[in-house]
Amino acid sequence: MRADEQREAARAAAEEAWVDERVAEGESRRVLEVTPPGDAAHWAELVASRPVDGGGGERKPDSTGTARWHEALAPWGLTLAAAGAVGGGGRGLVTTRSFKRGEVLMRVTPAVAVVSGRHLSSRCHHSHATGGRLLVCSRCGCARYCSADHQRAAWAGHRDECALLAQTRPRVPGQTVRLLARLLALLRRSAGAPPPEDAGEWARSAAAILSLSHQLGGQPAERCAEFGEQAGMVCSLIQEAARSGGGWAGSSERVHLQRVHLQRVHLQRVHLQRVHLQRVHLQRVHLQRVHLQRVHLQRVHLQRVHLQREIGIGLYPLAALANHDCDPTAAQSFGAAGKLTLRALRPLAAGEAVTIGYVDLAAAASERRQALRSSYLFTCECRACEEALAPTPAARKREAARCEAAASLREEQRAELAAIDAADWEAALRRSTRAAEIAASLLPPGAPALGLQLLRAGSLRRRGCKLHAHCGSLRESVGYLRRATEVLQAVHGEAAPLVRDAAEMLRGAQLELAYGDNSAAS
């Protein structure tokens, strides 16, 4: 392992340790509030009735499906507007009443969610929390839980997947394949189980329903092949589980007896299926990949890096109706068990579009468009992009300047980490504050990433020694922390541990500043 990889691993381990503490402090309490999987049927119905994607208005929405969506959105004070009614991006979420800044627009559990490969053995597959000894599912040997309660709560969603995972053991399919397998199981449960011999056919047709081949038109061949491979893998897994278990969920004894023998056969079949089923296009973008993120505080040498780290992917049918905008009106945050909360980033009147940022908003318009094309397969039509990429000399100049500023931001962030690794605290502080200033010039005023950057700049400290105090810049620290707390409150709500931490740091810095001023005066 290279030295920088070792440092990154150490950093990650320290973050995990920090999260453990948070779990002990209160996350586990919140876990118990998670909506039980009783609403799975409701989600399945919504997913199945989802009108074919209206992005860019390329397809006509299905009116029966749409009625269900309106019904599900109404209690939140939201509705689904037709393509063209709310700017670029096809259909999208719109408010039906006014909202204050920071007010909750929607709070939903994922219809299906999985932890990423990296977190398979370190996080509870139900609450996504880390810490303590995790119980391992004895049947698949893959799923892990922090308590028997969580294992029980997760069973409805894990049952079908468990048979699939038992088949592939010791290999574990990638997160997209696992997410799709869960989604198909959910749809299957709500539609009634097909006879075992039809399971493969059913899986293929479900995959075909999920395909959006019209959007694959402009994609490179290898990307299409990747989607095809993933679809093939899901179909193959389902067929395999149906064959060996006498049904998708299968009888555990039979699955258990045949597992070892089938492993080898299965690997060969998966390989064949991959080749043969490449034509079954399965598009990730249609599933609206939403990252389950946790905000971590780092405590290696400095209590300074607040990271948003991806821990898995989930499907949120209602939240996925929000279009992307490079100057979004809303932001999402994630809690225990992937619960997603959408909040207004500024006051919204009735009839305003609810949009979120799908990509890094500090990037230049051309970079954002590129990122959206490659990860989400569409070209952004938001007003900010249209203006930034207008074919005029003034716009071109602005865009070139923004590209430069975005590159400087990345450089400052990189240099900040390097300075920390080298224990050069003054340099770390300088880099961090510079990064915060550049981020403030690039990001929309309420952007979550800006809040995190400001928090880092204001809270730099080394084992109890606050670097701002050490460097005589407490006044700046108070300024950054005040701005950070304000931004983060609107994104995460006042009760979030991150916001409470930020407010606490602000109070501390204010007191120190007042004490310093008083001592100087006397």
Ligand SMILES: C[S@@+](CC[C@H](N)C(=O)[O-])C[C@H]1O[C@@H](n2cnc3c(N)ncnc32)[C@H](O)[C@@H]1O
């Ligand atoms: C998660 S869905 C959002 C809801 C979608 N408009 C619908 O009708 O279901 C993402 C899709 O919406 C469209 N979309 C979202 N934001 C867009 C934007 N800024 N510009 C163009 N298309 C956008 C794209 O087709 C993308 O694949």
